[in-house]
Every structure is written in structure tokens, then in C-alpha cells.
Amino acid sequence: MDSVTLFAFQDDTIKISIEAYFEGNTLIIDGYDIGKKVKDYWGDSDYEYKLTIPPMSVEFLFGHFGIVYSPSVLLQTLAAKFNTNTCFSDIRNLLDAHKQPCEGFSWR
Numbered sequence: 001m002d003s004v005t006l007f008a009f010q011d012d013t014i015k016i017s018i019e020a021y022f023e024g025n026t027l028i029i030d031g032y033d034i035g036k037k038v039k040d041y042w043g044d045s046d047y048e049y050k051l052t053i054p055p056m057s058v059e060f061l062f063g064h065f066g067i068v069y070s071p072s073v074l075l076q077t078l079a080a081k082f083n084t085n086t087c088f089s090d091i092r093n094l095l096d097a098h099k100q101p102c103e104g105f106s107w108r
Helices: 036-042 055-064 071-081 087-097
Strands: 003-010 015-023 026-034 046-053 103-107
Touching: 003 071, 003 087, 015 071, 026 036, 026 055, 026 087, 036 046, 046 055, 046 087, 055 071, 055 087
Parallel strands: none
Antiparallel strands: 003 015, 015 026, 026 046, 046 103
């Protein structure tokens, strides 16, 4: 399993795509919003954001969700539990609440 879609939405004013995948042992949550709503809010038509979750925090997620080491099961679990427009923030908040390191980045 290469990646899973955590959230996707499209209408006449916005397209949102948020995916999760592994790069080695690091988990990536990668989002992209584009459209009129984005331009009205941010002043630019697209907005990219990325959460990089290092291996030690990935290990926390395995334990938190009771998963025996399996990256594909973790991706499926994230897709099932975090399938809303706020999934990026929700995952980051979970890690922050448990003092797990991660690095966020956004570009507009």
C-alpha cells in the first residue's frame, strides 16, 4: 500500500486532498487545497501543508491504536479514524497531546 486518502472533497469553489504515506519509517500527512475559497481566504489559489512524523512518533501511533507493527494497517486505521477536513490538525493535536514530536510545514 503506497498511500491512503484521509480526506478528499471537491465542489465549484474548492478541491481538498489529504493523503498519508510512508517515506521509509517516517509517516507523512500531505494536504493540498486549491480553488476560489482558498484564494479568498489565503490570497493565493492553492495551499499546501505537510506533517512529518518521525519513527519514534510512528511507534507511539502503533501503540496508541493497538497495532502490531504494520505500516499498511496504520495507514488504514488513520483513514478510518481521521476522515474529515480537520484530519491534518486532528492527527497533529493527538501527537502534541502525547508530547510526540512531529514537524509541520505549510506553503501558500
